[in-house]
Amino acid sequence: MANIPEHVLSEYERLKDELNQHNHRYYVLDDPAVPDSEYDRQMRLLQDLEQRYPTLLTPDSPSQRVGGVALTAFTQVRHDIAMLSLDNAFSDAELEDFDRRIKDRLNYAAQEQAPEIEFACEPKLDGVAVSLLYLDGLLVRGATRGDGMVGEDITANVRTINSIPLKLVGENIPELLEVRGEIYLPRAGFDALNAKAINAGDKTFVNPRNAAAGSLRQLDSKITASRPLEMCAYSVGQFQAQTKPDTHLAMLSALRNWGFKINQHVEAVVGVADCQDYYSRLAERRDSLAYDIDGIVYKVNDLHLQQRLGFVAKAPRWAIARKFPAQEEMTKLLDVEFQVGRTGAVTPVARLEPVFVGGVTVSNATLHNGDEIKRLGICIGDTVIIRRAGDVIPQVAKVILEKRPANAQPIVFPERCPVCQSSVRRAEGEAVARCSGGLFCGAQIKQAIKHFASRKAMDIDGLGDKLVDLLVDQNVIFSVADLYDLRAEQLVGLERMADKSAANLVAAIESSKQTSLAKFLYALGIREVGEATSQTLANNFGSLEAVAAADADQLLEVDDIGPVVARHIVNFFRNPDNVSIIEALRAAGVNWPDIDQNAQVSQPLKGQTWVLTGGMEMLSRAEAKDRLQALGAKVAGSVSAKTSQVVAGPGAGSKLAKAQSLDIPVMDEAEFLLFLNNTE
Numbered sequence: 028m029a030n031i032p033e034h035v036l037s038e039y040e041r042l043k044d045e046l047n048q049h050n051h052r053y054y055v056l057d058d059p060a061v062p063d064s065e066y067d068r069q070m071r072l073l074q075d076l077e078q079r080y081p082t083l084l085t086p087d088s089p090s091q092r093v094g095g096v097a098l099t100a101f102t103q104v105r106h107d108i109a110m111l112s113l114d115n116a117f118s119d120a121e122l123e124d125f126d127r128r129i130k131d132r133l134n135y136a137a138q139e140q141a142p143e144i145e146f147a148c149e150p151k152l153d154g155v156a157v158s159l160l161y162l163d164g165l166l167v168r169g170a171t172r173g174d175g176m177v178g179e180d181i182t183a184n185v186r187t188i189n190s191i192p193l194k195l196v197g198e199n200i201p202e203l204l205e206v207r208g209e210i211y212l213p214r215a216g217f218d219a220l221n222a223k224a225i226n227a228g229d230k231t232f233v234n235p236r237n238a239a240a241g242s243l244r245q246l247d248s249k250i251t252a253s254r255p256l257e258m259c260a261y262s263v264g265q266f267q268a269q270t271k272p273d274t275h276l277a278m279l280s281a282l283r284n285w286g287f288k289i290n291q292h293v294e295a296v297v298g299v300a301d302c303q304d305y306y307s308r309l310a311e312r313r314d315s316l317a318y319d320i321d322g323i324v325y326k327v328n329d330l331h332l333q334q335r336l337g338f339v340a341k342a343p344r345w346a347i348a349r350k351f352p353a354q355e356e357m358t359k360l361l362d363v364e365f366q367v368g369r370t371g372a373v374t375p376v377a378r379l380e381p382v383f384v385g386g387v388t389v390s391n392a393t394l395h396n397g398d399e400i401k402r403l404g405i406c407i408g409d410t411v412i413i414r415r416a417g418d419v420i421p422q423v424a425k426v427i428l429e430k431r432p433a434n435a436q437p438i439v440f441p442e443r444c445p446v447c448q449s450s451v452r453r454a455e456g457e458a459v460a461r462c463s464g465g466l467f468c469g470a471q472i473k474q475a476i477k478h479f480a481s482r483k484a485m486d487i488d489g490l491g492d493k494l495v496d497l498l499v500d501q502n503v504i505f506s507v508a509d510l511y512d513l514r515a516e517q518l519v520g521l522e523r524m525a526d527k528s529a530a531n532l533v534a535a536i537e538s539s540k541q542t543s544l545a546k547f548l549y550a551l552g553i554r555e556v557g558e559a560t561s562q563t564l565a566n567n568f569g570s571l572e573a574v575a576a577a578d579a580d581q582l583l584e585v586d587d588i589g590p591v592v593a594r595h596i597v598n599f600f601r602n603p604d605n606v607s608i609i610e611a612l613r614a615a616g617v618n619w620p621d622i623d624q625n626a627q628v629s630q631p632l633k634g635q636t637w638v639l640t641g642g643m644e645m646l647s648r649a650e651a652k653d654r655l656q657a658l659g660a661k662v663a664g665s666v667s668a669k670t671s672q673v674v675a676g677p678g679a680g681s682k683l684a685k686a687q688s689l690d691i692p693v694m695d696e697a698e699f700l701l702f703l704n705n706t707e
């Protein structure tokens with residue numbers, strides 16, 4: 028470094044520190060301090076310096092997160108302190124046994140008033156366990172757990188993970204620190220990775236854990252760098268420091284201060300009953316977490332007690348994992364049925380031997396389309412892995428070829444619609460095959476009517492799915508327009524239709540005539556035109572005539588409308604069948620106020636994103652959403668740095684917490700009503 032000027036050295040250190048800080052704010056705290064453009068600018072300055080003075084480069088440089096030269100093999104790493112696994116508890120009773128064993132071991136029975144044990148509770152992340160070694164605050168080695176004694180050196184790969192500090196920050200940095208934790212792939216990253224794999228015709232990963240493990244096993248760290256992995260710290264192995272914390276929670280807090288990400292749901296409770304309560308609370312939120320968890324880890328919080336308790340065989344006596352129901356199970360594919368949707372899309376649906384997975388019994392799973400069937404290579408009779416995680420519909424994640432029976436049947440995609448026998452066609456470049464029958468197809472008519480009557484569309488109370496099926500099957504109605512000619516006499520006598528319910532339905536149909544332009548547009552069921560797009564169209568064009576007359580170029584001028592949606596809209600209004608149905612609906616008296624083009628030029632909330640959470644007493648969720656959208660706001664389901672405002676009612680949970688941590692303004696229902704009254 029002899030020939031590097033002093034001011035360059037200090038500028039280099041400054042840039043590294045600042046970039047490491049920005050990185051920490053962004054990836055660990057979820058709270059960026061500068062815009063991406065500023066981060067990129069500083070990174071370029073750093074890279075310029077490293078180009079000009081190659082000897083400057085140190086392994087803790089944030090520029091190294093992009094990965095480097097590929098390895099030819101991983102070297103082995105011996106863990107000085109074994110990385111143990113956890114014992115499992117599969118029931119409340121087994122958790123109570125765990126608590127009892129601890130008390131016995133500590134001889135609490137001999138004590139008059141034995142205290143309850145304090146436990147640290149945390150979600151058990153479903154990823155890959157790693158060990159990170161820091162010498163004087165610098166990351167020097169990352170290793171997999173391996174068999175607990177010997178793992179693999181994955182230093183180059185862990186350096187690419189943004190939530191892992193390359194250099195510790197804060198006070199009292201230990202001379203030697205081995206941090207243990209879980210590297211995992213959030214579900215969104217997993218979905219994106221698999222979507223990319225499907226596009227490229229590559230094999231997909233079964234679950235986020237396999238994807239995380241596969242990403243860490245790469246000899247080329249550039250590949251690891253391209254995967255959105257995260258790491259949460261949960262314990263400490265080797266540790267040489269002046270002072271040490273007394274509890275597990277205090278240790279996690281120290282790790283947080285040194286720059287690690289710590290799970291935000293970690294909590295201390297006293298006694299096993301409160302452990303069960305924590306379990307129930309987390310189980311309820313499992314589906315809404317951003318990552319997979321497979322249970323709860325309970326640890327004796329007092330580190331001195333932990334030491335007294337020690338280990339048995341391969342696991343500590345002071346910790347246990349209480350498992351959740353599995354999110355993956357094996358079952359058999361019994362048959363495949365082909366369902367026809369509102370837009371004619373023919374969707375293969377797997378009929379499965381019922382299996383309990385992710386907390387529910389699953390007997391159907393979508394197979395999406397013909398490409399997916401090919402990609403999975405699935406046959407009827409196959410044994411498959413079903414995955415249900417995060418509130419999404421169950422998926423067939425994998426076929427177990429070893430278990431394929433001799434009489435397995437290939438799945439044949441139908442060439443004719445199973446409902447109306449029209450030909451099934453697949454447009455160039457599209458994965459979805461569609462029935463070409465349009466409104467000749469009973470399935471499409473039924474779905475169109477169900478959609479039309481649904482709550483967010485024309486909101487016809489009492490017109491349930493079963494009744495629509497009956498009305499279409501018995502040739503009572505052929506289109507949505509026929510609903511408005513229905514008379515009570517036609518309904519009475521249909522299955523479970525008495526005088527009273529028939530009269531109620533006719534009245535509900537009558538009152539649905541009074542609607543809004545946005546709801547009517549949505550009710551038409553134009554492909555890709557959902558609630559939000561319908562509202563946008565209504566706001567921008569003001570009348571149905573104007574929407575129907577718009578050409579693709581005019582539609583494209585509207586925010587959020589792209590070429591595909593524009594084409595669907597134009598095609599819809601060009602179709603004479605659709606035009607005559609709209610005419611019939613208007614002739615029957617369906618009406619709405621046109622939107623005053625002048626009044627809505629000023630949409631005061633345009634560009635803002637609002638989030639509603641918790642309960643509301645004065646307004647329904649749907650009404651609150653409608654009124655916000657009418658003011659030009661987008662209403663989103665989750666809080667992010669882009670959220671403008673959160674409205675939180677009683678019982679608001681993680682969304683409120685997230686808003687507070689991101690410093691996003693929050694109002695309660697009373698403030699919200701006042702705001703609406705002053706703004707509308």
Ligand code: JCF
Pocket residue numbers: 111112113149150151152153154209261262324343346
């Ligand atoms: O989240 C986890 N998978 C996890 C695994 C969390 C912990 O606190 C653990 C662990 C494995 C061993 N603690 C130990 C001692």
